[in-house]
Amino acid sequence: MLVVALIMTYTAHGQATFEVATVKLAAPLDMAKIAAAMQAGQAPKLGPHVEGGRAEYTYMALRELIALAYSLKPYQVNGPDWLTTTRFDINAKMPEGAPKDAAPAMLQTLLKERFKLTAHPSTEEQPVLALVVAKNGPKLKPATEAPTPIDENTPLKPGEIKMDSLDGPMRVKVNSDGSTTMNMGVKGIFIQKMDMQTKTLHIQSSAMTMAGFADMLTRVTQMGGSNSRQVVDMTSLKGYYEVNLDISLAEILAIAKASGIDLPARAGGQSSGASDPDGGQLVLESVQELGLRLEARKASVNRLVIDSIAKTPTEN
Numbered sequence: 001m002l003v004v005a006l007i008m009t010y011t012a013h014g015q016a017t018f019e020v021a022t023v024k025l026a027a028p029l030d031m032a033k034i035a036a037a038m039q040a041g042q043a044p045k046l047g048p049h050v051e052g053g054r055a056e057y058t059y060m061a062l063r064e065l066i067a068l069a070y071s072l073k074p075y076q077v078n079g080p081d082w083l084t085t086t087r088f089d090i091n092a093k094m095p096e097g098a099p100k101d102a103a104p105a106m107l108q109t110l111l112k113e114r115f116k117l118t119a120h121p122s123t124e125e126q127p128v129l130a131l132v133v134a135k136n137g138p139k140l141k142p143a144t145e146a147p148t149p150i151d152e153n154t155p156l157k158p159g160e161i162k163m164d165s166l167d168g169p170m171r172v173k174v175n176s177d178g179s180t181t182m183n184m185g186v187k188g189i190f191i192q193k194m195d196m197q198t199k200t201l202h203i204q205s206s207a208m209t210m211a212g213f214a215d216m217l218t219r220v221t222q223m224g225g226s227n228s229r230q231v232v233d234m235t236s237l238k239g240y241y242e243v244n245l246d247i248s249l250a251e252i253l254a255i256a257k258a259s260g261i262d263l264p265a266r267a268g269g270q271s272s273g274a275s276d277p278d279g280g281q282l283v284l285e286s287v288q289e290l291g292l293r294l295e296a297r298k299a300s301v302n303r304l305v306i307d308s309i310a311k312t313p314t315e316n
Helices: 002-011 031-039 062-069 100-114 210-222 249-258 283-289
Strands: 020-025 047-051 054-061 087-093 118-133 160-165 168-174 180-183 189-195 200-208 231-233 241-248 292-308
Touching: 020 100, 047 100, 054 062, 054 100, 062 087, 062 100, 062 292, 087 100, 118 210, 200 210, 210 231, 210 241, 231 292, 241 249, 241 283, 283 292
Parallel strands: 118 231
Antiparallel strands: 020 087, 047 054, 047 160, 054 087, 118 292, 160 168, 168 180, 180 189, 189 200, 200 241
């Protein structure tokens, strides 16, 4: 109740606003430097960080910033394609005593004032990929224990950094083998690693809900483009499960193309697709091995439709 009261205090006299904020185009990432840091077990400081009266959003696409401000997933934001490719760094100071929970409302005001954002919510029936139980039943192993919330007062482990996400606080650590561990509290702990030799993304979770799994699959398909279909959990399975998934890079491109994204043909006229012999295990096959499957259906989907937004923010 105290947090709610404080947020109301900062919005009582109008929109919640940062005291001061700078917005600038993000510089290109130095991938060599990031790779070296990750090999040394250091996670790059990217994404949202709200702590100590400051809100920092580093190398974030406008689509991600809008989603964060409106408590949505990036794939729920309908707008021009450049929202995904144009990235910014935002550094802001919050009013003294403002709670961390007030940051999204302040970010929303910043987007409206500096980018002239106007948008409206929409709920409509759209094509989706339904995650359902296969004919012979699920082949999922129940988690040995449910994940626990993150205590933000707990000291960070060596090499671990704090991050904020739409699902709450999270802690990220780059491991010595190049894999990344993401502790998302009650959403579970995830380990992911890209194997460039086999062109495969390996994702492992010791405890994941089916709703979380559907959201993860949506994020994977979004690697191919923002127009990919949303994956919706329709399994009716409750509780937490262990999940191991290997996804080929070729399949990510194939799903993007199947979702209506025009991908360029390869040399010799061969198009990218799931039949690529260089690809690893296919997404659909990976899901089927868990006793699940993806079906094309229609469902009501909540979206935020962008009416107008400026590509360039007003000056600091």
